[in-house]
Amino acid sequence: DTEVTQTPKHLVMGxxxxxxxxxxxxxxxRAMYWYKQKAKKPPELMFVYSYEKLSINESVPSxxxxxxxxxxxxxxxxxxxxxxxxxxxxxxxxQGVRGRANEQYFGPGTRLTVT
Amino acid sequence: AQTVTQSQPEMSxxxxxxxxxxxxxxxxxxxxxxxxxxxxxxxxxxxxxxxxAYKQQNATENRFSVxxxxxxxxxxxxxxxxxxxxxxxxxxxxRRYGNKLVFGAGTxxxxxx
Numbered sequence: 001d002t003e004v005t006q007t008p009k010h011l012v013m014g015x016x017x018x019x020x021x022x023x024x025x026x027x028x029x030r031a032m033y034w035y036k037q038k039a040k041k042p043p044e045l046m047f048v049y050s051y052e053k054l055s056i057n058e059s060v061p062s063x064x065x066x067x068x069x070x071x072x073x074x075x076x077x078x079x080x081x082x083x084x085x086x087x088x089x090x091x092x093x094x095q096g097v098r099g100r101a102n103e104q105y106f107g108p109g110t111r112l113t114v115t
Numbered sequence: 116a117q118t119v120t121q122s123q124p125e126m127s128x129x130x131x132x133x134x135x136x137x138x139x140x141x142x143x144x145x146x147x148x149x150x151x152x153x154x155x156x157x158x159x160x161x162x163x164x165x166x167x168a169y170k171q172q173n174a175t176e177n178r179f180s181v182x183x184x185x186x187x188x189x190x191x192x193x194x195x196x197x198x199x200x201x202x203x204x205x206x207x208x209x210r211r212y213g214n215k216l217v218f219g220a221g222t223x224x225x226x227x228x
Contacts, residue, residue: 031214042206042218043160056214088158094214103150104216106160 003027004107006091012113015081021110023074023091032074033104034066035090043090049074050096081114088112117142119209121219128197129227135182136192136222138207144168147211149183149190154221155203163205166190194224202226 004025013019023032031050035043048056049068063085065077074091088111092104119140128134140149151163166174166183174181178195194201207219 033214040204040221040223042221043216045215048214050214090160092160102210102214103148103162103165105162106152108157108159111158 004091004093004105006089006107006110008110009108010111010113012115013078013081014115015083017081018077018079020078021076021089021091021112023076023107024072025093025105025107026072027093027095027105028071029093029095029105030071031094031096031102032068033092033094034064034074034076035092036085037088037090037109039088047076078112081112083114086112086114117144117209117211117217119207119217119219121205121207121222123222124220125223125225127225127227128194128201130199131196133193133195134197134224136194136205136207136224138190138192138219140188140190140207140209140217142188142209142211144211147209149181150208150210150216151179151181151190151192152206152208152218153201153203154206155200160206164192197226199226199228 007022034046037043046060047066052068067075088109090109091107094102094104147168149166153161164176182191204221209217
């Protein structure tokens with residue numbers, strides 16, 4: 001099963017709301033990623049978790065808070081977002097973070113709109 | 116820093132014909148990985164093909180093949196017998212050891228029936 005699932009598919013939130021995005025994989029992968037993607041642009045890396053520990057934070061504002069409760073689950077907590085944070089948020093996973101292969105498998109994304 | 120360049124913002128191809136998408140990259144490393152990802156309007160990024168830099172043989176996956184020219188730092192994707200389902204944004208990506216993918220700007224591929 002080479003599948004990464006994300007919920008919800010769509011999310012509309014106000015600037016004062018708190019919401020969370022969820023990502024799940026059951027491939028036994030030990031690395032998980034959050035990306036932000038604007039329309040017709042490549043994905044931009046936000047966070048990387050390796051063995052449930054945060055290994056990379058690409059200077060993301062603190063209004064985005066990642067969490068990795070276990071090796072299969074990755075959350076992104078959102079608080080006090082700005083309209084410019086509206087984007088497609090993609091989750092990905094890979095077998096590890098080093099080594100020869102480790103291609104990343106992506107989920108279908110959550111389309112976030114901040115009003 | 117590594118960079119990936121896709122010089123074709125948009126390409127069109129007639130159904131059943133062949134199209135080649137270009138990608139060049141800049142790196143001082145000798146061992147790395149290159150990928151082509153496809154992102155259809157449904158949004159999900161799908162891995163199309165990958166190439167290990169230490170392999171001289173060009174990777175092939177069914178109708179998709181690459182032309183990997185290491186010295187020229189070029190990694191083009193050839194799609195044969197194009198189908199309507201091939202219409203998508205295609206991203207070229209580079210990765211060395213570690214976990215950061217460097218993406219190109221993408222090429223929108225349109226398939227005409």
